[in-house]
Amino acid sequence: xxxxxxxxxxxxxxxxxxxxxxxxxxxxxxxxxxxxxxxxxxxxxxxxxxxxxxxxxxxxxxxxxxxxxxxxxxxxxxxxxxxx
Amino acid sequence: xxxxxxxxxxxxxxxxxxxxxxxxxxxxxxxxxxxxxxxxxxxxxxxxxxxxxxxxxxxxxxxxxxxxxxxxxxxxxxxxxxxxxxxxxxxxxxxxxxxxxxxxxxxxxxxxxxxxxxxxxxxxxxxxxxxxxxxxxxxxxxxxxxxxxxxxxxxxxxxxxxxxxxxxxxxxxxxxxxxxxxxxxxxxxxxxxxxxxxxxxxxxxxxxxxxxxxxxxxxxxxxxxxxxxxxxxxxxxxxxxxxxxxxxxxxxxxxxxxxxxxxxxxxxxxxxxxxxxxxxxxxxxxxxxxxxxxxxxxxxxxxxxxxxxxxxxxxxxxxxxxxxxxxxxxxxxxxxxxxxxxxxxxxxxxxxxxxxxxxxxxxxxxxxxxxxxxxxxxxxxxxxxxxxxxxxxxxxxxxxxxxxxxxxxxxxxxxxxxxxxxxxxxxxxxxxxxxxxxxxxxxxxxxxxxxxxxxxxxxxxxxxxxxxxxxxxxxxxxxxxxxxxxxxxxxxxxxxxxxxxxxxxxxxxxxxxxxxxxxxxxxxxxxxxxxxxxxxxxxxxxxxxxxxxxxxxxxxxxxxxxxxxxxxxxxxxxxxxxxxxxxxxxxxxxxxxxxxxxxxxxxxxxxxxxxxxxxxxxxxxxxxxxxxxxxxxxxxxxxxxxxxxxxxxxxxxxxxxxxxxxxxxxxxxxxxxxxxxxxxxxxxxxxxxxxxxxxxxxxxxxxxxxxxxxxxxxxxxxxxxxxxxxxxxxxxxxxxxxxxxxxxxxxxxxxxxxxxxxxxxxxxxxxxxxxxxxxxxxxxxxxxxxxxxxxxxxxxxxxxxxxxxxxxxxxxxxxxxxxxxxxxxxxxxxxxxxxxxxxxxxxxxxxxxxxxxxxxxxxxxxxxxxxxxx
Numbered sequence: 001x002x003x004x005x006x007x008x009x010x011x012x013x014x015x016x017x018x019x020x021x022x023x024x025x026x027x028x029x030x031x032x033x034x035x036x037x038x039x040x041x042x043x044x045x046x047x048x049x050x051x052x053x054x055x056x057x058x059x060x061x062x063x064x065x066x067x068x069x070x071x072x073x074x075x076x077x078x079x080x081x082x083x084x
Numbered sequence: 085x086x087x088x089x090x091x092x093x094x095x096x097x098x099x100x101x102x103x104x105x106x107x108x109x110x111x112x113x114x115x116x117x118x119x120x121x122x123x124x125x126x127x128x129x130x131x132x133x134x135x136x137x138x139x140x141x142x143x144x145x146x147x148x149x150x151x152x153x154x155x156x157x158x159x160x161x162x163x164x165x166x167x168x169x170x171x172x173x174x175x176x177x178x179x180x181x182x183x184x185x186x187x188x189x190x191x192x193x194x195x196x197x198x199x200x201x202x203x204x205x206x207x208x209x210x211x212x213x214x215x216x217x218x219x220x221x222x223x224x225x226x227x228x229x230x231x232x233x234x235x236x237x238x239x240x241x242x243x244x245x246x247x248x249x250x251x252x253x254x255x256x257x258x259x260x261x262x263x264x265x266x267x268x269x270x271x272x273x274x275x276x277x278x279x280x281x282x283x284x285x286x287x288x289x290x291x292x293x294x295x296x297x298x299x300x301x302x303x304x305x306x307x308x309x310x311x312x313x314x315x316x317x318x319x320x321x322x323x324x325x326x327x328x329x330x331x332x333x334x335x336x337x338x339x340x341x342x343x344x345x346x347x348x349x350x351x352x353x354x355x356x357x358x359x360x361x362x363x364x365x366x367x368x369x370x371x372x373x374x375x376x377x378x379x380x381x382x383x384x385x386x387x388x389x390x391x392x393x394x395x396x397x398x399x400x401x402x403x404x405x406x407x408x409x410x411x412x413x414x415x416x417x418x419x420x421x422x423x424x425x426x427x428x429x430x431x432x433x434x435x436x437x438x439x440x441x442x443x444x445x446x447x448x449x450x451x452x453x454x455x456x457x458x459x460x461x462x463x464x465x466x467x468x469x470x471x472x473x474x475x476x477x478x479x480x481x482x483x484x485x486x487x488x489x490x491x492x493x494x495x496x497x498x499x500x501x502x503x504x505x506x507x508x509x510x511x512x513x514x515x516x517x518x519x520x521x522x523x524x525x526x527x528x529x530x531x532x533x534x535x536x537x538x539x540x541x542x543x544x545x546x547x548x549x550x551x552x553x554x555x556x557x558x559x560x561x562x563x564x565x566x567x568x569x570x571x572x573x574x575x576x577x578x579x580x581x582x583x584x585x586x587x588x589x590x591x592x593x594x595x596x597x598x599x600x601x602x603x604x605x606x607x608x609x610x611x612x613x614x615x616x617x618x619x620x621x622x623x624x625x626x627x628x629x630x631x632x633x634x635x636x637x638x639x640x641x642x643x644x645x646x647x648x649x650x651x652x653x654x655x656x657x658x659x660x661x662x663x664x665x666x667x668x669x670x671x672x673x674x675x676x677x678x679x680x681x682x683x684x685x686x687x688x689x690x691x692x693x694x695x696x697x698x699x700x701x702x703x704x705x706x707x708x709x710x711x712x713x714x715x716x717x718x719x720x721x722x723x724x725x726x727x728x729x730x731x732x733x734x735x736x737x738x739x740x741x742x743x744x745x746x747x748x749x750x751x752x753x754x755x756x757x758x759x760x761x762x763x764x765x766x767x768x769x770x771x772x773x774x775x776x777x778x779x780x781x782x783x784x785x786x787x788x789x790x791x792x793x794x795x796x797x798x799x800x801x802x803x804x805x806x807x808x809x810x811x812x813x814x815x816x817x818x819x820x821x822x823x824x825x826x827x828x829x830x831x832x833x834x835x836x837x838x839x840x841x842x843x844x845x846x847x848x849x850x851x852x853x854x855x856x857x858x859x860x861x862x863x864x865x866x867x868x869x870x871x872x873x874x875x876x877x878x879x880x881x882x883x884x885x886x887x888x889x890x891x892x893x894x895x896x897x898x899x900x901x902x903x904x905x906x907x908x909x910x911x912x913x914x915x916x917x918x919x920x921x922x923x924x925x926x927x928x929x930x931x932x933x934x935x936x937x938x939x940x941x942x943x944x945x946x947x948x949x950x951x952x953x954x
Contacts, residue, residue: 016138016139016140017113017117017138017139017140017145018139018140018141018142018144018145019140021109021110021113021145021149022145022148022149022152024149025106025148025149025152025153025156026152028152028153028156029152029153029155029156029159040116044112044116045108045112046112046116047109047112
C-alpha cells in the first residue's frame, strides 16, 4: 500500500509503515474501512482492508474538501493580476 | 460466570485478543517485507534491519493499533447487544401477541397483586409507619391519668398537677401540656370555626420542631402575663390567607380576641391531630387554675437513657404522693397512663389497628395468590413452549440466547402488569383517602408508598421471570429429541403437571381463606347494620355551633338558642327542631355519677355512673328516641324551676324494678355534693359511645335550660331527604349571626362513620376475595386444560378433587386464623357455620363449573380431529 502511494505520487509522498498502520486502525475504528483475515497470494494468513459504504461516503466528502482546499491554495499562490 | 457472560455479551475481541491480532498483522507485514528484500538479494540480517528502519516506531504503532482495535471491539459489542435486544423485544411482542389470553391473565393478575398491596400499605403509611414529624419521636411519651370512677385511662390532668409532675419527674427531660377546642376566627376572610390547640410555651421545644418561618413561643409568652400570639398551621395559612408571606406580625381575631401571628409551622407538622389550624400559648398557670380543672394532656421527652417504664414508675409514685396530699383532686385518679405518641394521638387507633391488621393479612394473601397464579399460568404455557424452544435449540440457538429471549418476554409481561398495577393503585388510593375521617392523626398525605410499590414489583417480577425461564432450562438440560416428541403431545411432562396441580390446590386454599374472611366481614357489616340505635338517624340534620364568649356572654346564650330554634323551625321542609350538648355516636361522652337516695351516705367510689346529656325540650321527639313513661322536658324546666332528670329504661329498670321511677328522686353528680333531681320521664336506651356499646348502659338527661351550653348541636328533623336542607339551614343561622360558623352534617353520616371499620373491611375483603376466587377458578380450568381428550366424568371429578384438597386446606387455615380476625368482627364468630358452609358450597360450585367447561369441550371433540390437529 505504501509502495502504491509512493509510485502514484511519483515518489514525492513517502509514507512510513508505522503511520500507515496507525491510520488504517484509526479508520477501522471510525467504521470507514473493515478488515478481514484471508489468505494471501502466497498462501499465508493476511489481513485485507476494504472500504465500507460509510467509508466511501466519507472518502467523497474528504476528496471534495481536499479539492476545494487545494484550489483555494492555488488561487492564493497564483500571482494576483495587478491593478493599474 | 462464563455461561452468563456468553449469554449476555456477544462475542467480540477483548483487549488481549485485540493486541494479539495486531501483533500477528504487523509480524506478517514485516515477514513479507523482509522476504521481498531477500528476494532482491539482501542478506536476511540486513533485510531485517532495513525493514525495521523503514517501518518507523514499531512499539508505538503496536500499542496504538491495539488500543484502536479494543475500542472498536467495544463499540461493536454495544451495537450488537442493542441489535439483539431490539430483536428480542420484537420477537417477544410477536410471541405474546400470539397468546393474548395468557398475556391478559398474567398482566391482570400481576396488576391485581401489586395494586392491592400498594393501596393498603399506602393508605396505612401515614397512620402507622411514617415517622412522626417531631425530633427523635421515639423519646416522646404521652401522659394522662386514670379516672378512679369511670376507669377511663386517658383522663386529663390539671395545670397545678402538671406543674408538680414536671417538677418531680427525673426520668423526663421536659414536660409540656396541651388542650384543644374549636375557636371562631373572624376577619375579612369570613367567620370560620377551626380546631385550635392551647399549649404550654415549651411544647414546641419538647416536640423539637421549629417554625418554617417566624418562630414558635417564647417562655414569657405562656401564662397569665403572656401576650396573645398565635402560630399557624401551614395548610391553614395556605388555605385561608393564600400563603400570604407578610402574615407575620398581622393580627387575627380568635373568639373575639386579637392575636399576633408570630410563626407558621412546616407543612408536615401535625399536632395533636390533623386539621388543627393554629396554636396559642396557654394563658393560665398554677395560680389561675384549680387543682381539679382537668382539661390538659401531657407530652414528655424522656431523659437520655430512661425508658417509658421508668417514666411510668416514677410518675405513678409522684401521683400517689400527690393523691395523699390532695385527696379531693389528685386522689380522684387511680394512676397514670404513659403511651407512645402515635397510639395516643390517633383517636381511631384501636379500631384502625384491628381493621388494617386484617387488611394487611388479606393483601399478603392476595400477593401470594398472584404469585402462585402467575407461576401456574407460566408453567402451563412453559409446557406447551417446550417444543418451540427445543426446535429453536435444534436450529442452533444458543442456550444463552434462548434464556435471554424468555427473560425478555417475562420482563415485558411483568413490566406491563406493574404499570397497570401502579395505575390501579393510584386510583384505589384516591378512592380510599376521602373515606377516612380527616381528623385522625396521620403524618403527611396518603401517597403511593414507593417502598411497598418496589417490594410488590420485585416479588411479582421475580415470580414471572423465574417461572418464565423454566422452559429454557428444560430445553438445555433434557434431551432435545425427547422434548420434541413430548411437546408434540401438547401437555407438559408428568412432573410439571403434578407441580401445576399442587399450585392450583395452594391457590384454592389461599382463596378459601380470603373468601372466608370476606364472608365474616360481610356478616359483621350486616349485623352492624341491624344494631338497634335507639334513635332514628334518617331525615335528621345536625348543626354544630359554638357561640364565642366575647360576643355571647353566658346570660345571652339561652336567648341565642331560642332565636336560632325559631328561625330553624321556620325553614320550609323542617318537621321539628331541638338542641343538645352531645349527639350520639360522635365520640363525645360525658359521664356522671348518680345514686338513688338509699345510697346517699355510701362512699363516692360505690356510686354507679351513667352517660349524661343535656337536651333542650323536644330533643327526644326530634331524634326519634322513644318516650316510655312520664314527660319530656318543657320550657318551664328552667333555672328557676325544680331540678329534673330523664333516665333511660335500663337505669329505671335496675333501680325501680316495680316501675315507679317517674316521680322518684335521683342524686346526680359529685357524691360529696350531689344535685337532688326528680325523675320526670323514662326513655329508651340509645347507642351513644359506640355501636358496640352495651344495651344496658345507664343514661340520664338533664335539661339544657338548667345549665346554659357554650357548644352544642341543633338537631333538625326534615320532611324529606335532609341533604336538600343543608343550605337553607346554614343560611337561616348565618342570617342570625353572620360571624358564627355552623357545621351541618346529616345524622346518617355520623352513623356511617361508626360503621366505617366494617364497611372498609368488608368492601376491601370482598374485592380481594372475588379476585382470588376468579383466579382460583381459572387455575382449576388451566390445570384441567391438559386433559382435554379425557371423558367428561373423569375431568369433572378430577377438578372437584383438586378443589376439595385446596378447600380442606383453606378451611383448616381459615379456622386456625380465626383468633386473629375475631376482634375485627361484630355479631359473628370466626367459626360462623353460615359463612363456612357458604364458602364450601361456593367453591364446590366454582370447581364444578370450572371443570365442566373443559369437560364439555373435551367430550365434544372428535378424537380423529384432535389427532390431526396435532
